[in-house]
Amino acid sequence: xxxxLGIFGGIMAVTLGITYWAARRTRTTSEFYAADSRLTAxxxxxxxxxxxxxxAAFLGFSGLTALYGMDGAFxxxxxxxxxxxxxxxxxxxxxxxxxxxxxxxxxxxxQKPTALLAAIAGTVVVNFAYLMPQMAGAGVLVKLLTGVPxxxxxxxxxxxxxxxxxxxxxxxxxxxxxxxxILMLAAAAIILMLVLAxxxxxxxxxxxxAEARYGPQFLSPGNYxxxxxxxxxxxxxxxxxxxxxxxxxxxxxxxxxxxxARRSVVWVMFLAGSFFAATTLFGLAGADFVGQDAIRAADRxxxxxxxxxxxxxxxxxxxxxxxxxxxxxxxxxxxxxLAVVSGLTLSTSTAIAHDFYVNWIKGGHVEGRQEVWIARVxxxxxxxxxxxxxxxxxxxxxxxxxxxxxxxxxxxxxxVLILSLFWRRFNTxxxxxxxxxxxxSSVVLAMMxxxxxxxxxxxxxxxxxxxxxxxxxxxxxxGALLAGRDAENxxxxxxxxxxxxxxxxxx
Amino acid sequence: MLRTFDRATRENRTNxxxxxxxxxxxxxxxxGAEQRAPAVAPSTATLIKAKIRFFTPMIVIYxxxxxxxxxxxxxxxxxxxVKVVGALNIGFLLIAGNYVxxxxxxxxxxRTANTILDPMVQNIVADFRRTGAxx
Numbered sequence: 002x003x004x005x006l007g008i009f010g011g012i013m014a015v016t017l018g019i020t021y022w023a024a025r026r027t028r029t030t031s032e033f034y035a036a037d038s039r040l041t042a043x044x045x046x047x048x049x050x051x052x053x054x055x056x057a058a059f060l061g062f063s064g065l066t067a068l069y070g071m072d073g074a075f076x077x078x079x080x081x082x083x084x085x086x087x088x089x090x091x092x093x094x095x096x097x098x099x100x101x102x103x104x105x106x107x108x109x110x111x112q113k114p115t116a117l118l119a120a121i122a123g124t125v126v127v128n129f130a131y132l133m134p135q136m137a138g139a140g141v142l143v144k145l146l147t148g149v150p151x152x153x154x155x156x157x158x159x160x161x162x163x164x165x166x167x168x169x170x171x172x173x174x175x176x177x178x179x180x181x182x183i184l185m186l187a188a189a190a191i192i193l194m195l196v197l198a199x200x201x202x203x204x205x206x207x208x209x210x211a212e213a214r215y216g217p218q219f220l221s222p223g224n225y226x227x228x229x230x231x232x233x234x235x236x237x238x239x240x241x242x243x244x245x246x247x248x249x250x251x252x253x254x255x256x257x258x259x260x261x262a263r264r265s266v267v268w269v270m271f272l273a274g275s276f277f278a279a280t281t282l283f284g285l286a287g288a289d290f291v292g293q294d295a296i297r298a299a300d301r302x303x304x305x306x307x308x309x310x311x312x313x314x315x316x317x318x319x320x321x322x323x324x325x326x327x328x329x330x331x332x333x334x335x336x337x338x339l340a341v342v343s344g345l346t347l348s349t350s351t352a353i354a355h356d357f358y359v360n361w362i363k364g365g366h367v368e369g370r371q372e373v374w375i376a377r378v379x380x381x382x383x384x385x386x387x388x389x390x391x392x393x394x395x396x397x398x399x400x401x402x403x404x405x406x407x408x409x410x411x412x413x414x415x416x417v418l419i420l421s422l423f424w425r426r427f428n429t430x431x432x433x434x435x436x437x438x439x440x441x442s443s444v445v446l447a448m449m450x451x452x453x454x455x456x457x458x459x460x461x462x463x464x465x466x467x468x469x470x471x472x473x474x475x476x477x478x479x480g481a482l483l484a485g486r487d488a489e490n491x492x493x494x495x496x497x498x499x500x501x502x503x504x505x506x507x508x
Numbered sequence: 509m510l511r512t513f514d515r516a517t518r519e520n521r522t523n524x525x526x527x528x529x530x531x532x533x534x535x536x537x538x539x540g541a542e543q544r545a546p547a548v549a550p551s552t553a554t555l556i557k558a559k560i561r562f563f564t565p566m567i568v569i570y571x572x573x574x575x576x577x578x579x580x581x582x583x584x585x586x587x588x589x590v591k592v593v594g595a596l597n598i599g600f601l602l603i604a605g606n607y608v609x610x611x612x613x614x615x616x617x618x619r620t621a622n623t624i625l626d627p628m629v630q631n632i633v634a635d636f637r638r639t640g641a642x643x
Contacts, residue, residue, distance in 0.1 A: 072581075075578065075581060081607060082574045082610050084614070086567075088614055088617055090563075205594045205595070208596045212595035220597055221589040221599065222581035222599055223581070226582075229582020229583050232578045236574060240571065260621075263617070264618070270611060277607075281600075499552050502559070503555075503632055503633060
């Protein structure tokens with residue numbers, strides 16, 4: 002524990018130093034919201050990896066594989082494939098059309114405050130559904146790893162996140178995410194080397210030993226998600242939902258042009274992809290070296306598989322190497338949470354300050370310096386709210402919120418974004434109906450499903466996306482068609498589409 | 509194959525030069541309900557067509573590959589459990605294949621964008637600079 006606190010203290014010192022440095026470079030709106038769009042592809046790629054790999058990825062995937070075999074490997078694969086959608090359909094168009102947010106893109110396309118309001122709703126609901134379980138997870142994890150009480154852990158994580166975002170804006174958030182990504186990859190590389198050394202560099206041995214100990218069913222699909230349609234629904238949620246997550250979209254405004262945006266996606270695909278693939282080997286190694294019983298005894302969900310595996314590889318409990326490895330991995334897990342909640346807080350406060358206050362209430366008539374001040378205040382408010390919700394969430398099953406965040410992103414934000422970008426006839430009515438139908442159907446289906454109702458739920462699927470995503474598309478398209486044609490809106494599509502494909506160079 | 513793409517790009521350039529006048533006409537013409545084609549300036553329309561042509565197969569490949577694999581995991585569990593090398597089964601091999609496939613798609617996208625689409629964009633931008641036509 003003292004090792005964890007020591008390493009974590011080091012991480013805090015570095016990130017607060019970064020924040021001090023970033024705060025002196027954060028004065029304009031563009032600097033606060035988007036790091037002045039001056040990041041390189043590699044920087045944004047690392048930051049994307051830091052943004053996207055939550056504790057659920059860092060700890061959860063290994064745990065699922067250790068306890069449920071192949072289904073854990075499926076959980077790890079989806080988040081990588083999802084970047085294909087981001088790369089091909091949204092990264093460059095977002096960079097070319099928006100300024101800081103999803104709301105900017107929708108407002109640019111529709112020129113109607115009502116459409117902007119729908120985009121704000123999609124952003125804030127998804128971000129909070131994502132942020133709340135992260136805060137709750139932070140409390141549980143920090144308590145497990147360091148012994149600090151739950152409430153204090155949530156408050157400490159919240160305080161650090163507020164300091165990063167309110168003072169350092171996007172620049173500090175980005176570098177916190179980069180530091181976390183480097184630490185995460187370093188931890189993974191060390192563990193991978195030790196695992197491979199333990200099986201004499203024959204990864205097949207991991208499969209062999211897992212099968213010998215837990216039987217062939219362990220390496221077959223269907224141990225975690227029993228319903229095949231749930232498996233497909235989860236996959237769809239990942240592959241389309243990532244492109245609808247506002248805090249991921251925001252990252253594409255931190256680079257100067259479409260070319261850098263696309264290169265940063267390839268960076269994150271190689272970085273996160275190799276990490277996700279490694280978690281499958283970690284899970285198998287954990288099941289073999291640590292054992293499922295010991296993993297379950299430490300945490301029923303398997304979330305401590307990776308720290309326990311690191312401890313084993315370092316020499317076991319009580320040994321000098323084991324303590325160092327356990328401390329290191331635990332500290333990286335906390336850094337992981339900090340990076341993700343900072344990104345979410347920044348994205349949410351940008352939507353509140355820039356989209357809601359400045360563009361919706363004030364019609365865009367706010368002076369730049371004043372807007373930065375508003376954004377800083379709103380990040381403090383969002384942060385305090387997140388801490389309060391995190392404390393309230395103690396002991397509540399927050400898993401359904403993670404399912405909701407992905408489901409709403411895939412069923413409301415994704416259809417509306419894609420249709421806004423590429424469909425001439427899409428209009429404000431379509432934006433509103435798409436967001437409403439996607440949001441309501443995701444929430445209703447998730448609430449009716451086993452995640453809330455238990456095993457005897459009427460609706461059999463945990464993940465709503467397989468039904469709610471088509472409903473979101475149908476709602477958006479029907480809404481647009483029923484509202485009738487808007488010649489002025491359609492004629493503006495030419496200019497919008499031109500910017501989308503050509504970029505700012507032609508303006 | 510790449511050589512063909514290059515030729516196509518060069519043809520587009522001549523197309524663009526030839527279309528410079530057409531663009532300004534198109535912009536001046538009010539866009540009414542019946543007079544709506546071409547949708548965008550012709551050069552941009554060519555770019556969009558090229559994107560649709562290159563990106564559609566990519567999207568179909570990774571979506572079918574990934575969703576197909578999750579479907580196999582749900583409906584063909586016996587097949588996924590067939591052992592190939594030692595305890596390693598078809599399921600894990602297909603998952604590994606899907607990692608590789610995603611990265612190949614990403615690299616194919618980058619290559620297409622860098623070698624075919626970016627030159628088209630540069631031509632369009634150069635064209636606008638030369639003719640001063642608004643977007």
